Amino acid sequence: MTTLRHGDRSQAVLILQKNLNKHGAKLVPDGDYGDATEIAVRAYQLKVGLVADGVAGTKTQASLAGGDCAQLLRNVDLVTAADRLGVPLASIYAVNEVESKGRGFLDNGKPVILFERHIMYRQLAKVRHPGDDPAELKRHTDQLAVANPALVNPKSGGYSGGTAEHQRLAMARLIDETAALESASWGAFQIMGFHWQRLGYASVQDFVAAMSAGESQQFDAFTRFIETDPALHKALKARKWAEFAKLYNGPDYLRNLYDTKLQRAYERHAGCECGRGVAA
Template identity: 70%
Template sequence: MTQPIVLKHGAKGQAIVQLQKALNAHGAKLVPDGDFGDETEKAVRAYQLKVGLVVDGRAGEKTLLALAGADCRRLLHNSHLLAAAKRLGVELAAIYAVNEVESAGAGFLANGKPKVLFERHVMHQRLSLVRNEDDDSAALLAHADQLAATYPALVNRKPGGYAGGVAEHVRLAQARLIDALAADESASWGAFQIMGYHATRLGYASVAEFVDLMHRSEGDQFEAFVRFIEADPALLKALKAKKWADFARRYNGPAFARNLYDVKLDRAYKRHADCGCGGQKVAA
């Protein structure tokens, strides 16, 4: 998968010249020298604040699209992060850090659908789940295993089978033909990849309501992420204390160190705190 373009402090080249010219068209007064230095970062932050985007000082896909005139209404806004910091009672810089590292960058695909990742092993678990008093646990498990034998890419005791991108929606649609509720529960949704089976635990009326909101905006996707943190006192405690390894372990699972999530969180926090944009403590 191609990584999204992110222009940041220290970068040089023609792409920076174009960025500086675009910022100047929106009121900045930069010398278009192709050097992403302090002044360019300040101009990026000022523009992001002006249009309501997350103020991180980096010109990623969303900032570049906004500069080009794209509609930003479905995107995550800086006001969402400010509200979350106050609601959770943590430093704004910490919220910036978890948004930067834990989000998938953007919550929507190019075709406008929310990012999803369908988990075939979770589908097997949800199909095997006893939901009603008269359910036969052994029969449900046997049925799930039978489906796994017939549709191993959709129902399986083992994870895997990922297709990525738009193709994940194809897998999800196929799984819905087997069991729509179990399928939606078995996908992780949006920028923060919250599993559908968490929906009612997080206060949504139903999985269907959760899925509808994941289609609506990145702000709604971020709300699910905030609820996920609120629902886990240990996770919230780790975030407040900035114990990044503990936070990453609880959010990403035991393999967090393989992707250096804790290191990335620490670096992102320090960058946002040092710039003075998110370092203050926000009252609960």
């Protein structure tokens, strides 16, 4: 399903317009995603509780077709985050639009994850208890790396993608459950499990349970991630998009134009506080 947005002209936009009309919009179905169509999309999203960004992605189109929205991110989640972080709602819309992977769950209902074997290597060698011998931990970790290089490795890589990442994680959990769960990134915002303590969860298992419950919980983790990183939070408040993108994405932000995308998304959403009050 192709994401449709302002400026698009296609048969898919025509179908979208007809579906919106079935839900009360009064659009001229001309296949042109102009201002009127964007307003109609936002109105529909607000009505059903989805993120009211005016973009007709897979979630909005699925909802129009009668799909289940129970696990999906809600507009009220973004409104709450904007208040909590002290930033305009447009900033939260922009960050959600650019930094999210678009969906937090696979078709089989499991959360989107990516297992990082180099993080597993690091977490296994981590001193966790009084009396742990760092040299012994390192020796044992190196032995595991030789025996299971796809799961424990000082170098990153070995990704399988999609549901196969859960198979990799399941095998890693047989080695050490806590280290394995800490070594995967979770949900739509790919928050690493090892951040659980900083983000205020009781355990990594508690964090994983939240990430498996719904996109609202995944977005809450993302909000906590910003909240507990003073530099990241400051950059978001000041709308210093290059700084925010660099801190969140690393040096690749320039190559992927994250800062430009954030600026453009913010400008598109600025002035539209349409989610306030209505969805709450």
